[in-house]
Every structure is written in C-alpha cells, then in structure tokens.
Amino acid sequence: MKLRESGSWREIWKRFRRSAIAMIALVYVVIVALVALFAPVIANTKPLLMRTASGFLFPSAHDFFGEKEGIERLPQGDVVLRAPIPHSPNEIDFNRRLGEPGPNHAFGTDDVGRDVLSRLVHGARVSLTVALLAAAIALLVGSFFGAIAGFYGGWVDWLVSRLIEIVLCFPFLFLVLGIVALFRPSIYTIVIALGITTWTDAARYVRGEIMRIRELEFAHAARASGARDARIIFRHLLPNALAPALVSANFSVAAAILTESALSFLGLGVPLPAPTWGGMLSVAELYIEYAWWLALYPGIAIFTTVAAFNVVGDRFREALDPRG
Amino acid sequence: MSAYLARRVAYAVLTFFGITIVTFTLIHSVPGDPVTFYIGQSGTHGVPPAILQAIRHEYHLDEPLLAQYGWWLRGVLTLDFGPSVIDHRPAMDRILEKLPNTFVLNFIAFALAALAGIPIGLWSASRSGHVFERGSSVVFFLLYSLPSFWVALLLMEFFAVRHTWFPLFGMTSDDYLLMSTTARIADRLQHMVLPALALTYAQLAFYARFTKAALTEVIHQDFITTARAKGVSGTAVMWRHAFRNALLPLVTLLGLTIPYLLSGSVIIETMFQWDGVGHLYLQSLLSRDYPTVLGLSVVTAVVTLFASVLSDVLYALADPRVRVEGKR
Numbered sequence: 001m002k003l004r005e006s007g008s009w010r011e012i013w014k015r016f017r018r019s020a021i022a023m024i025a026l027v028y029v030v031i032v033a034l035v036a037l038f039a040p041v042i043a044n045t046k047p048l049l050m051r052t053a054s055g056f057l058f059p060s061a062h063d064f065f066g067e068k069e070g071i072e073r074l075p076q077g078d079v080v081l082r083a084p085i086p087h088s089p090n091e092i093d094f095n096r097r098l099g100e101p102g103p104n105h106a107f108g109t110d111d112v113g114r115d116v117l118s119r120l121v122h123g124a125r126v127s128l129t130v131a132l133l134a135a136a137i138a139l140l141v142g143s144f145f146g147a148i149a150g151f152y153g154g155w156v157d158w159l160v161s162r163l164i165e166i167v168l169c170f171p172f173l174f175l176v177l178g179i180v181a182l183f184r185p186s187i188y189t190i191v192i193a194l195g196i197t198t199w200t201d202a203a204r205y206v207r208g209e210i211m212r213i214r215e216l217e218f219a220h221a222a223r224a225s226g227a228r229d230a231r232i233i234f235r236h237l238l239p240n241a242l243a244p245a246l247v248s249a250n251f252s253v254a255a256a257i258l259t260e261s262a263l264s265f266l267g268l269g270v271p272l273p274a275p276t277w278g279g280m281l282s283v284a285e286l287y288i289e290y291a292w293w294l295a296l297y298p299g300i301a302i303f304t305t306v307a308a309f310n311v312v313g314d315r316f317r318e319a320l321d322p323r324g
Numbered sequence: 325m326s327a328y329l330a331r332r333v334a335y336a337v338l339t340f341f342g343i344t345i346v347t348f349t350l351i352h353s354v355p356g357d358p359v360t361f362y363i364g365q366s367g368t369h370g371v372p373p374a375i376l377q378a379i380r381h382e383y384h385l386d387e388p389l390l391a392q393y394g395w396w397l398r399g400v401l402t403l404d405f406g407p408s409v410i411d412h413r414p415a416m417d418r419i420l421e422k423l424p425n426t427f428v429l430n431f432i433a434f435a436l437a438a439l440a441g442i443p444i445g446l447w448s449a450s451r452s453g454h455v456f457e458r459g460s461s462v463v464f465f466l467l468y469s470l471p472s473f474w475v476a477l478l479l480m481e482f483f484a485v486r487h488t489w490f491p492l493f494g495m496t497s498d499d500y501l502l503m504s505t506t507a508r509i510a511d512r513l514q515h516m517v518l519p520a521l522a523l524t525y526a527q528l529a530f531y532a533r534f535t536k537a538a539l540t541e542v543i544h545q546d547f548i549t550t551a552r553a554k555g556v557s558g559t560a561v562m563w564r565h566a567f568r569n570a571l572l573p574l575v576t577l578l579g580l581t582i583p584y585l586l587s588g589s590v591i592i593e594t595m596f597q598w599d600g601v602g603h604l605y606l607q608s609l610l611s612r613d614y615p616t617v618l619g620l621s622v623v624t625a626v627v628t629l630f631a632s633v634l635s636d637v638l639y640a641l642a643d644p645r646v647r648v649e650g651k652r
Binding site for chain 1: 335338339342343346350351354355462465466468469470471472473474477478480481485582583584586587588590591594595605606609610617620621624625626628629632
C-alpha cells in the first residue's frame, strides 16, 4: 500500500514538473512564503546585526516573536548590518508623505510617510497567515463532511448535500462580511468566516473520491479485518482521497487571499495598524489622483500571489488526471 | 418531468428553512444583548430598565429561543423584517427601492460577460492543444486572479482621473434634474460604464473557462470519436455534435452566477457609490442595522435559491438524462 502510494505521488510530481509555468508559479509561491516568514528581518528599522560592548546583537530578529508597539530604544553600539529594507512597516514620518518611488523608498511612501515596500513585505505575512489557516479549516471541515457523505451514502449523504446547498445559497461575500462585521473584525474571525464558507468544494471532491474507492479491495480488506467505520474512513480511505482535496485547497488559498484583501479594502479586514495589501489599496483609493504607486504595487502583490496559487492548483489537477 | 419538478421544489423549500435557521443562528450568536438590535448601536447604557423590558416584550425577546425563531420566521414569510434603526422605515422598503439599481447593473454585466465569454470559451476549446489555446487559458487564469477592486481602481484612475471620459462615481450628475430626457438617459449610461465593466471582467473569465470545460468534456466522449471514425469532417463534428451538447450545461450558468455577481456588487457598488443593495448591505453592517442586514441576507439567499432552481429545471427540460439520473 505504502509503496504504491509513494509511487503515485512521484508520478504526479513528474508530470507537474513538466510544465514550465507550473514550476515558475511554484517557485514564486515559495518565494512569497519565505518573504512572509522572514519579513521581520527583511524589512525593519532595527538593524540586522550590531556590535556592542557586550558582544554581537541581532535586534530585528527579536521581532519574530511579535513586534512591540511604539518606539523601542536600541542598545548602544555600532550597526554592522542593516536590514535589506531599513524601514519598519509602521514607521511614520510626516516629512515624506506620499513620496514618489526613489532611492530611499523603492516603492514610494504612503499618506503618513510609511514605506510601501516594507508594508508589502509585512503584508505578505498577514495575507498568507489568514489564507493558509482558512484553507486548512476548509480542508478539515470539507474532508470530514465529504468523507462521511461518501462513505455512508444514503441519508448522511443527503443531509450533507442539503447543507452544502444552503451554504452555497448565500452570496459568498455577504456571508463572510456578515460574520466578520457582527463578531468584530480580527484575524481569527476572518479565518473562521472564510473556513466555514469555503469548505464545500473540498467536501464535494472528497465525497466523489471516497465513493470511487470505498469498494476497492483494500477497503474491503480493512473491513474484513474488523476495523471500525471511523478507522476505515480516516486511516484507509481519506489518505487516498486527499489529492483532489489538496487541489481544491490550493484554490482556497487563492480565494482566501483575494477575499481577505477585499475585506481589508472595505475596512472590515485585519484591524489597523497591521499592514495588509487590501488595506493599502483602500488608502490608494483616497489618493488616486496624486499617488499611482499606492495603487500599483499592492495590486500587483495580490494579483501575482493569487495567480501563482491558482496556476499551481490547476497544473496539480492536470498532473493528477493526465487524461483531461 | 413533473416528478422531477416536485422534488426540486421540495428541496428548495427545505433549503429555504435551512437558510432562515442559519441566518437566525448567526445573528443570535453575536455577543451582546439582542435588545441593542432594536435600539441601535448606542447600546443599553442609560436606558431605564422598564423601557428595555418593554422593548424586549414587544420584540418577543423575553420568550424562549424557539418561539423567537417562530416570530422571526413569520416576519420573513410576510417580508416584514421590522423597522430599520437608521430611519425607522421598514427594512424591506429600503431593500426594495435599491434592488432595481443592482439588477440593472448586474444584468448588463451578465449580458456582456456571457456575450463575450461563451464564444471565447468555445473557440479555445475547439483549438485544444494549440499554442494559442494554451496561451488563452493562462490569460483566463490571470484574469481570474485579479482582485476586482484593484481593476476598478485602475479603471477609475485611467478613465475618470487621467482622462475624464467617464464620471468617477455616483449614478447621476449633480445637474441631473435640469436635463432633458435624452440627456438624462445619456448621463445614466455614462455613469454605468465603469462599474459595469468592473463587474464584467471577472465573470468573463469564469464563463470562458466554464464553456471551455463543458466543450472539452463532450469532445472526450465516445460519440465524438465515433463521428470522427465515420469520417465526419472536423468542423462538422465540432458544430453539429460537440457544440450542441456543450451548450447544455450553460443553462446552469445563471444559477451559478448570481451569488458571484451579488458578492461583486458589494465591492463595486461601494467604490462607485452606486445606490444598490450591495452598498446598502455594507452600510447596514457598519451601522449595525440588524433588520436591514437580516432582510438582505434572506432576500439575496432566496434570489440565489430561486435562480438555481430555475436553471436546474431548465437544464432538466433541455436534457432528459438529468431527470432520469436524479431518480436513482
């Protein structure tokens, strides 16, 4: 069992790798993820490396564990190495409001003089965190409902289908906005709202796949050896039905990034002062007559990231099913 | 057919109750005293307890939850969601007067997207594997990944700010009332162009992909291979055999589209200050106008439900296989 499984994953990877576009998209996804992960050391007012009387210090590395609000006093000493983008996302300077892109600020500054590039880098963190968590919830909830619907069929399947129909009846953004606004916007409400509104795709994929494989020999073998239903579903069937669900998870991530940015754009997203791509665009709307760079770069960031996830998902699906 | 219809409608009724239960549960799990739903965001502070009690009694908030649901459901069925906390007019009236504006904008976007998207999809599927086709599918994907509000922002920047060809926002100009009838129509159309375009482009990619997928599926079926084997020419196979079958699933597009269009309306109407239900929904959420929020959630969900039943029934009419398969 294990052997065949790893073999098929290798097959999928081999087919996936053949598409140049897929590989470019995958590399881009990895880059964005790395930028998000290392945002505090990539864009920070605090230096990367300092030499003080008591030895070497890494001031910006401390921000990995939550940034502190307000001004922090730096230790005395020499700066050895500055961060690649030497501006924190919330470093305000009214003397350089709406500054055009230039040597000091590659992507310009916003309405209160914050560095756009630095906010983009930190915005990746917010966007990806929200999107990955939301997709994970959607995958968990969807796999669960899809698995029991596909395994038991009958009235369980009927009930799950009705539930999916109900969720799909609400215009997606209406439901998400409603949940987020009524329960006060925060990262957690957004993640939960996105998760419980987007699980339906994963459920449908998993349901179909489980129905296909539940009568295969290994499922019968598991049953014959006396395994309980839960064990058959979650240990034997689900792991073999996960590939199509992972495809849908890729699309969920893309959709979640888009929705999160739309929420932030409408003022119901991750609360300020957290830098978000959508929030940056809502500022851009106010200054659309004066500052094109405010609208351009965050839009490109959202677009390229979403497109990369979509392309990876699409080519992954093709690799799973080379026929169609 | 009538059996299929009856079953579909019965399901729709069940789904409708599901919708009301979901909406009711959501609104009642919001933290805070539900009495604030009715007296607005100022809250209970400083309001005499006797008055609070009276409000609770009037809106049945002192009764068990199930009874409250019953009262609320009665309101839903009679299209009475209570007075808006903003101007104390019935929430339903406020919704109904905005609905036509949303409908006009969405209908235009739907028509434009379908007229352009479906032929593009058919064309690209008929050239499956061709270099242009590979390229076009990538372009669809890229279109799909553009945030609609960013596109709207770029449209505003280019067409309304850089070149003042179209108005930046609003539904009419300031001097609308002074205009002649023809000038009024022109003025309205001018205000419609940018929001309609912004709503259209995402749908366009969706329709093109949907159509292409439908046609591709047909092409892989046996009867196409048979037709080819018989020596029917490539174009004849495409036109006479494949296209006709591929057009069937397009009937379901309407049902699939409406929730997407409505979602898009929230953003686009807000950006362009378009006086429709999407804009109203966001405003009502921000001002915590619960009767309007509830009313709009139910109304939009029911519109979606209705559209999906309609397109399912049309599909069954057009394709007898659906009716039979559903019986299993």
